[in-house]
Amino acid sequence: MVNIKEIDPASGPWAPFAVQLRNSRRAKGLKQYQLARKCGVSASYVSFVELARRPPSEKFATKADEVLETGGTLMLMWWQHKHTALVPGFPEYANYENSAEKIKLFEVNVIHGLLQTKAYATAWEHGNIKRGTATPEQAEERISYLLTRQQTLHRTPPPIVHAVLDESCLRRTIGDREVMVEQLLHLEQLAGRPGFFIQVAPYTLGAGRPFTRAVTMLEMPGRKMLAYCETEQRGYLDRDTESIASLARDYDQLLVEAMNQADSVAMIRSVRRDLEWMST
Numbered sequence: 001m002v003n004i005k006e007i008d009p010a011s012g013p014w015a016p017f018a019v020q021l022r023n024s025r026r027a028k029g030l031k032q033y034q035l036a037r038k039c040g041v042s043a044s045y046v047s048f049v050e051l052a053r054r055p056p057s058e059k060f061a062t063k064a065d066e067v068l069e070t071g072g073t074l075m076l077m078w079w080q081h082k083h084t085a086l087v088p089g090f091p092e093y094a095n096y097e098n099s100a101e102k103i104k105l106f107e108v109n110v111i112h113g114l115l116q117t118k119a120y121a122t123a124w125e126h127g128n129i130k131r132g133t134a135t136p137e138q139a140e141e142r143i144s145y146l147l148t149r150q151q152t153l154h155r156t157p158p159p160i161v162h163a164v165l166d167e168s169c170l171r172r173t174i175g176d177r178e179v180m181v182e183q184l185l186h187l188e189q190l191a192g193r194p195g196f197f198i199q200v201a202p203y204t205l206g207a208g209r210p211f212t213r214a215v216t217m218l219e220m221p222g223r224k225m226l227a228y229c230e231t232e233q234r235g236y237l238d239r240d241t242e243s244i245a246s247l248a249r250d251y252d253q254l255l256v257e258a259m260n261q262a263d264s265v266a267m268i269r270s271v272r273r274d275l276e277w278m279s280t
Contacts, residue, residue: 062074072148079148096226101160213229
């Protein structure tokens with residue numbers, strides 16, 4: 001029997017990628033040489049990557065994701081290691097998001113990243129460049145990372161998503177009218193997908209709206225719950241059961257107070273049509 005060396009995820013910078021690759025390959029029932037053949041590399045290349053003795057290439061991470069049907073997990077890990085444009089604390093959250101069974105989110109002022117079109121995300125990052133809070137290179141990294149991250153919505157099975165957007169997300173223009181029209185239409189299309197729910201928290205909620213800032217909650221396999229929020233400087237992943245239970249109660253209240261999905265989609269459509277009319 002061959003003695004297979006197991007890798008400690010904390011043993012080196014590429015060790016987490018190595019562990020994920022090996023676990024995903026085994027779950028798919030493939031040998032190293034079989035994965036190598038499908039990815040267009042040598043068996044020794046796969047072996048060295050799985051032993052964390054060689055960093056993977058972007059091309060290999062992309063192809064391995066496709067072959068192993070990981071929903072973009074390997075590319076997310078590759079991006080997190082190779083690039084530093086992300087808010088500190090966010091990469092850890094993104095790893096959990098990519099395997100969550102349910103994603104519950106509330107967003108204010110800006111459409112949540114998972115729901116953004118490329119044009120909207122690009123317009124947002126151009127604003128960061130103009131304000132001097134990001135370089136063009138960092139903006140490009142974030143856009144590419146976001147598009148990779150959005151692959152989690154297309155994995156099998158996809159996560160159940162419940163998104164509550166403050167009305168400000170619809171009213172605040174990011175980019176030009178064409179960008180907003182495309183973005184709002186995208187929200188309407190997402191709301192029509194199975195297991196995807198979008199509600200709007202209208203301005204009329206006033207002080208009755210439970211949250212003052214964006215928050216995301218993840219239900220992981222085994223019903224483990226995690227929560228995530230951000231300041232301007234960094235993101236925070238919350239694992240405390242009592243704290244998350246309090247957030248969950250507030251979120252349940254928000255679902256009751258917000259507009260139902262049918263009325264929410266009608267508002268999104270109305271805002272979109274107003275923009276279309278203004279552009280003509």
